[in-house]
Amino acid sequence: MKNKGKLLLISLIPVQVIVLQILKYFPEFVEVYYSTGIFPLISEALRFTFGWIPFSVGDIFYLIFIILIVRWLFKNLIKVRRDPKSFFLDVFSSLSLIYLFFNLIWGFNYYRIPLHESLLIKKTYNLELLINTTERLIKKSNEVHLALGFQDSAKVEAPYNNQQLFDKSINGYQKIHKKHPNLDYQKSSIKKSSWSLLLTYMGYSGYYNPLTGEAQVNDLIKHYGFPVVSCHEQAHQLGYAAENEANFIAVLATINNDDLFINYTGYIFALRYCLNEIARRDLDRYKKMLPTVHPGILKSYQEMQDFWKSYENPFETISKTVWDRFLKVNNQTNGIKSYNYMVGLIVNYYEEQPF
Numbered sequence: 001m002k003n004k005g006k007l008l009l010i011s012l013i014p015v016q017v018i019v020l021q022i023l024k025y026f027p028e029f030v031e032v033y034y035s036t037g038i039f040p041l042i043s044e045a046l047r048f049t050f051g052w053i054p055f056s057v058g059d060i061f062y063l064i065f066i067i068l069i070v071r072w073l074f075k076n077l078i079k080v081r082r083d084p085k086s087f088f089l090d091v092f093s094s095l096s097l098i099y100l101f102f103n104l105i106w107g108f109n110y111y112r113i114p115l116h117e118s119l120l121i122k123k124t125y126n127l128e129l130l131i132n133t134t135e136r137l138i139k140k141s142n143e144v145h146l147a148l149g150f151q152d153s154a155k156v157e158a159p160y161n162n163q164q165l166f167d168k169s170i171n172g173y174q175k176i177h178k179k180h181p182n183l184d185y186q187k188s189s190i191k192k193s194s195w196s197l198l199l200t201y202m203g204y205s206g207y208y209n210p211l212t213g214e215a216q217v218n219d220l221i222k223h224y225g226f227p228v229v230s231c232h233e234q235a236h237q238l239g240y241a242a243e244n245e246a247n248f249i250a251v252l253a254t255i256n257n258d259d260l261f262i263n264y265t266g267y268i269f270a271l272r273y274c275l276n277e278i279a280r281r282d283l284d285r286y287k288k289m290l291p292t293v294h295p296g297i298l299k300s301y302q303e304m305q306d307f308w309k310s311y312e313n314p315f316e317t318i319s320k321t322v323w324d325r326f327l328k329v330n331n332q333t334n335g336i337k338s339y340n341y342m343v344g345l346i347v348n349y350y351e352e353q354p355f
Contacts, residue, residue: 003086006093013096016103023111035112035239036182042105043237044187046213051189056216058209059194106210109241115248116345119180125347127281133347134274134289140355141267142294148260152294155303158223159261165223166190168262169230172253183249185238190230192219200311205229208236222307224300227254227262228269244342247273251346255355267355268297270346277343 023030050057076087116123142152150156160168166188173185193199193206193216206217206229215233217226231250240246247269254266271293279286290298 003089006089009093009096010089012100013092016096016099020103020111023108027111027113030108030111031113031118034108039106039109039239043213043239047187047189047237050212050214051187054191056191056194056209056212056214058212058214058216061211062195062209102210106208106241109239112239112241115240115242115245116341116348118182119345119349121345122348123341123344125344127278129347129351130274130278130281130343131285131289133350134271134278135292136350136355137267137271137274138289138293141264141271141297142292144260144264144267145294145296148264150296152296154296155299156224156261156264156296158226160223162192162217162219162223162226165226165262166217166230168257168259169227169234169253171259172231172255172257172262173234175256175258176252180252183235183238183252185234188234189213189237190215190217190234192217196220200308201313203308203311206233208233213237220307222300222304224261224265224268225304227257227265231266244345247342248345248349252349268300271297272301273343274346277340 076090114123145156146152148156158165169190170185170188173183177184189212191214195216196219199205199207199216199218200220204218205221205225206215208215215230215237217229217233221229228247228250231253232246234253235246235249238249240249251266251270254262254269257263257266275286275290275293278289
């Protein structure tokens with residue numbers, strides 16, 4: 001009887017895969033009934049339950065989960081030769097259950113309507129539009145850089161600690177939800193990760209924990225990266241699973257924040273993406289535009305690049321490859337490399353709007 005239950009769970013794996021493949025063709029259904037229907041209730045309940053706790057509960061859950069897996073493997077690998085059937089039944093029935101639970105509490109968001117459609121903006125653009133937007137971003141980034149009281153050659157230093165940046169990040173969402181109701185963010189649950197060093201070696205600035213609904217930020221990254229990463233993970237809490245879409249929402253939330261420093265982090269983040277895209281399309285034009293960016297801003301870019309370079313290791317390559325494959329399996333066809341779509345959202349959204 002016990003094995004029948006496990007076989008039933010295993011038989012659900014192909015059923016789940018087929019259902020997800022079908023959902024690709026019905027994003028409106030996912031958007032209405034899950035992403036803006038069921039999921040906000042799940043997400044708010046999790047944030048209400050765990051948000052008040054000052055440390056990351058999800059990190060503890062993951063640690064316990066890893067310990068239990070290692071313990072189970074240690075106990076059962078010795079038995080695999082004696083009873084391989086029972087071993088594989090346990091493994092695949094557990095994977096089926098985890099996969100089902102993951103999709104129910106988070107994964108269906110990968111199949112919702114693309115952000116450019118829900119915001120009614122184009123996703124394609126030409127080089128001329130890209131250059132125009134980038135020049136406006138350079139001008140605005142330089143202006144805010146000076147407005148913060150730093151010389152053009154000086155690197156901006158954060159006036160706040162991490163917790164203050166967490167607290168202030170919500171303000172941007174309070175501003176943009178008036179125009180975009182789906183971006184209404186309540187019941188904050190954003191914390192520094194207890195696994196920050198491991199995240200750094202893996203090459204990640206943060207992550208969303210679907211088990212607890214917590215947004216986790218790598219505590220080791222530079223402060224001018226904190227607001228953007230915080231808003232990125234908060235976008236995941238709102239059900240925007242695609243990394244490029246969460247990046248764009250983070251730009252909206254930081255640029256619309258009442259705090260000038262947080263504005264600055266959003267502008268230079270968007271600018272870096274646009275400059276990189278120009279470099280890919282027209283290297284000569286990129287070389288001409290780069291000197292117009294304040295040296296202090298370029299120093300911040302270099303500092304962040306040096307930070308990540310100092311932690312480069314083979315494990316990062318493996319983890320990024322696995323994550324890239326995970327995204328592609330979950331309806332994100334470009335995987336990690338989706339710069340063009342992110343830039344397209346910035347260019348088209350701000351084509352006729354002042355920064």
